[in-house]
Each structure stands twice: as structure tokens, then as C-alpha cells.
Amino acid sequence: MAFRAAVITFPGSNCDRDMASALAAVSGSPAIRVWHGDADLPDNLDLIALPGGFSYGDYLRSGAMAATSPIMRAVVAASSRGVPVLGVCNGFQVLTEAQLLPGALLRNAGQRFLCRTVALTVENTTSPFTAGYRAGETIRIPVAHHDGNYYADAETLDMLEGEGRVAFRYNEAVNGSARDIAGVLSANGRVLGMMPHPERAIEPAAVAALGGSDGRRLFESILASFATA
Amino acid sequence: MQVRVLVRLKPGVLDPQGRAVHHALEGLGFEGVADVRVGRLIELDVADGTDHATLTQMCEKLLANTVIESFTIESAQ
Numbered sequence: 001m002a003f004r005a006a007v008i009t010f011p012g013s014n015c016d017r018d019m020a021s022a023l024a025a026v027s028g029s030p031a032i033r034v035w036h037g038d039a040d041l042p043d044n045l046d047l048i049a050l051p052g053g054f055s056y057g058d059y060l061r062s063g064a065m066a067a068t069s070p071i072m073r074a075v076v077a078a079s080s081r082g083v084p085v086l087g088v089c090n091g092f093q094v095l096t097e098a099q100l101l102p103g104a105l106l107r108n109a110g111q112r113f114l115c116r117t118v119a120l121t122v123e124n125t126t127s128p129f130t131a132g133y134r135a136g137e138t139i140r141i142p143v144a145h146h147d148g149n150y151y152a153d154a155e156t157l158d159m160l161e162g163e164g165r166v167a168f169r170y171n172e173a174v175n176g177s178a179r180d181i182a183g184v185l186s187a188n189g190r191v192l193g194m195m196p197h198p199e200r201a202i203e204p205a206a207v208a209a210l211g212g213s214d215g216r217r218l219f220e221s222i223l224a225s226f227a228t229a
Numbered sequence: 230m231q232v233r234v235l236v237r238l239k240p241g242v243l244d245p246q247g248r249a250v251h252h253a254l255e256g257l258g259f260e261g262v263a264d265v266r267v268g269r270l271i272e273l274d275v276a277d278g279t280d281h282a283t284l285t286q287m288c289e290k291l292l293a294n295t296v297i298e299s300f301t302i303e304s305a306q
Contacts, residue, residue, distance in 0.1 A: 060291070061294055064294065068290075068291060097294065103296060104296040106242065106243065107246060108245065109243060109245055111245045111249050149243070151242060151243075151297055152296070176243060176245075
């Protein structure tokens, strides 16, 4: 059976093609493109991906308007059935606004838009997204964001750390994120939100200048969990 | 009915925008500014008699993100 991934496009998404391209490259099956105004998702999905970008021009708050779009009701319903959901950058912001993940993403502490490749530590290797990494491994993935400063109250942060739900941590202070958190998982590990862009780091080492290949294993992990499911 | 909703970052939540504005005020030579916090004012024109509970729901579901923001609802008449 072919791997069925859906990539949601909101008005202002700009990494949806990259995401679809990465999924197709790793899985060998084309990703299904879904428009934000659709009320329903395709059936039998193995993954839903919310891409980066500036949905609705970041009006009100990053991700706030997209979280109210018709397709997000379907995404929340699919997530409650256990369909894995990956949100990257703006997709992470949408997932917090839709309350599929705790916390919020504030303006970068340094106030500047950040666009560079950063080093991350893999903290969790038990989720469908991270099983292909080694615990404590350092990987390099590009970031490109203005609102990537992860915030949650101390109690929530303690809970996330206690439950192993911090997926990735920045190796240095990048954007002011609480406890240098770069990616978080839902309680069941089947929703991942992360600011860095794994879909921009899937090329073979020969073209590593384009962002490296450390993101590729994230998609390979999802595929492996699909193959064994 | 005119209603104003004031949305602010909660105390303790870092406000980089407020900090930048603070620095800019100091750069312009204004002294004695201890702190600056930037919030958002949303003006709503709603049906007469819209109750407070409905307005509160609008704030909680969309206008404010209560993880990081607090809100106050003011009747502007």
C-alpha cells in the first residue's frame, strides 16, 4: 500500500511545495494537496502535514486565523483518531493555536527574522517522527522564522520534559525559546510541532550546501512507523 | 453597540516589541520611561444586547491567545 500524506495549503503558506516534494522524495508516493477551505480530508491518511509560511499574513497572531479554517476541524478530528500530524514553522504555530499542542510561539527575543541552519539535539526517539534518530544526537536543520520563541508556563514545561515530549532542543539560544525548545510532541506522541524545517534538509550529502540531509530521517521515521503499523 | 477589547501580553511574558519601542523612545531622548508593553486594541460593532458571555467567548476562541495574553472587554458607549 502506498503511503498517503496530505499537505494542507493555507492562504500564505509558502513551504507547502517543499513539504510535498520532500514527502514524495522519501516515500515515493505523491503527497495529496488539500486546500484550507475544504471541509474534509481524504480518507485513510498516514500523515497530515501543516507547512511553513505566513498563513493569513500572520494577522492577529501567527497561525491564529488558520486555526479557525474549515480544514482544521477535520485535522483535529483526524488527530483524535490517531493520524500523525506534523506542523513545521507556521504549521507549529497553527497547531498551538488549534490547541493540538501546548504553549505558544512569541516574537523572537532578538526581534529579528532568523534564517540560518542551526544545531539541534534530538531529545525524544520514541515518537513516529523521531525514532530514526539517536537520543542525544546533534543534527543540523535550517530555521526561517520571526515568531519562533516557544513559550509555556513553568508547570507545562515541567510536564513536557517529564513526559519526554520535548522532541528537539536548540544547542544554543536561537530565538529566546523557553528551555531552548525547538519542537514538542503531543501526549500520545502523534502530533509534532517544530520550528526548524526538516523538509529543507533532505538532499543527499552531495548537495548538503542546500541544507544538509538531517531532516530526511524524520520523514524516513514516519515511513518506517507506517510500514510496521 | 460598540465594544473595545484590549489584548495584552500577560505579565512575565517577554515583549520584544515593547522592548524595541522602549529603546526607540530612549533614542529620541525621552527620559524616565521605565517599561513599555505593546498590546492590541480591537473595536467591535456588535448587535445591541450582545451579552458579556458571548464577547468573552469571542476573546477566548480567537481574539486573544490565553496562553500568553489577557483581555479586557470595554463597552465604548
